[in-house]
Amino acid sequence: MNILFVADPLESFKIYKDTTFVMMREAQRRGHSISACEPQDLQWQTGGVVTAQVRDIHLTGDKTDWFSVSQPLFANSPRALKDFGAIIMRKDPPFDSEFFYATHLLEQAEREGAKVFNKPRALRDHPEKLAIMEFPQFSGPTLVTRSAEAIRRFHAEHKDIILKPLDGMGGMGIFRVKEDGLNLGGIIETLNKNGAESVMVQKFLPEIALGDKRVLVIGGKPVPYCLARIPQGGEVRGNLAVGGKGVAQPLSNRDREIGEALGPILAARGLLLVGVDVIGDCVTEINVTSPTCFQEIFDQTGCDVAALFIDALEAALAV
Incomplete structure (x- = not known):
């Protein structure tokens, strides 16, 4: 199967922590071929289908030159998205106007037969902070x-x-x-x-001192471990991007309750991968655009989250 990743520029990846990278690596390990493009490479014209200029890549295993290109960008004509076995939308936030327009192009590709994860309409319907309004029983x-x-x-x-x-x-x-x-x-x-x-x-929520927990839900089921992002140096924010310390730990009973309650609902809407942020017992955000923390959880626990994700992808495509 040829999998197209719609993502940020490959050259910007920090592969020691990048979740999209380990998704690609696991997919390639299973024999799938990998292609990549950016949202700006998507296009549509009357009388045709949604296409993209893509690069066919191979992961080398090298830490620096981590991918090689067998099909350079713009080397040939744009390719129809419907011809790929799966499309994985992994453009990082923010969810701005261009991201919004990209979801419409991807939704048109779905009408033409493409299989897109997470589902474009679901990306639009679940703004990451406002999505908690649907689940007040779990929110502070x-x-x-x-x-x-x-x-x-x-x-x-x-x-x-x-x-x-x-x-x-x-x-x-x-x-x-x-x-x-x-x-x-x-x-x-x-x-x-x-x-x-x-x-x-x-x-x-004073429980932030124990971490802002990222509970990953894949195919409607919570991953057994979460990543608690613990604020450092007097910070109130636990986000890794602002210096929080990531500590992987088993799900608490409450974490599991939240994941098992939200998971099937969100999966039924086409959200194959969700990152639920939990402080103490309360959901604070529901992340759907480009959830991360796969590598941190694997490095600390051995739980292969990328394998769980590709398992779920293959299962979704088999339906």
């Missing part, structure tokens, strides 16, 4: 609003809060405001841009 106190006054009321009620932009990633733009309310007005103005943009506000 949360407010989504443009209103500065509503945020002030929420702070007065909960005393210690976290504020973050809806389009943030990697922990960027996250603020904590304690009971004294220091600089709350300035933070609101920064995030909501004087009422022009919505903000997510959540009650601060």
Whole structure:
């Protein structure tokens, strides 16, 4: 089978931690061939099908020159997406307008016969912060609003809060405001841009000291281990991108309960891979665009998450 990965530039991969890389490696190990392109390489024209300029690649096993190209980009005519055995959408956030347009092109490719994971419509329907609204039984106190006054009321009620932009990633733009309310007005103005943009506000969960847990759900089933991303150096954010320490650990009973409750629902919508963020007992985000942490979990526990993912991919294609 030929698998097309729609991803960021291959040259930008940090293969010692990149999840898309280990997906590719496991797929190649099983005898599948690998191709890659970026969202900007997708195109459609009246009377035709969705195509892309792609590179056919082979993973070399070398740490520096980690891939070789057997089919250079633009060497031949664009190729129809429907002709690939599977398409894996792995473009990293943010979910901006171009990502949105790419999902529409991929959805057209689905109508033409392509098999895309995660499903493009599901990517659009599950914004990673707002997706928790569907599952309030697993979420802590949360407010989504443009209103500065509503945020002030929420702070007065909960005393210690976290504020973050809806389009943030990697922990960027996250603020904590304690009971004294220091600089709350300035933070609101920064995030909501004087009422022009919505903000997510959540009650601060002190369990963050034990880690912001990434619970991976593959094919509707939770992976047995999660990665707790533990804040370092006085930080309130555990994200690896801002220096959090990743510690793999078995799922708690609550983690498993969350994964088993959300997994089948999300899988039925075409979300083959989901990363559920859990602090303490509460879901804070549901990541669907490009969930990570495969390598960290494998390196620390031996649980081969990439193999579980390719197992689920092959099973989905066999249906």
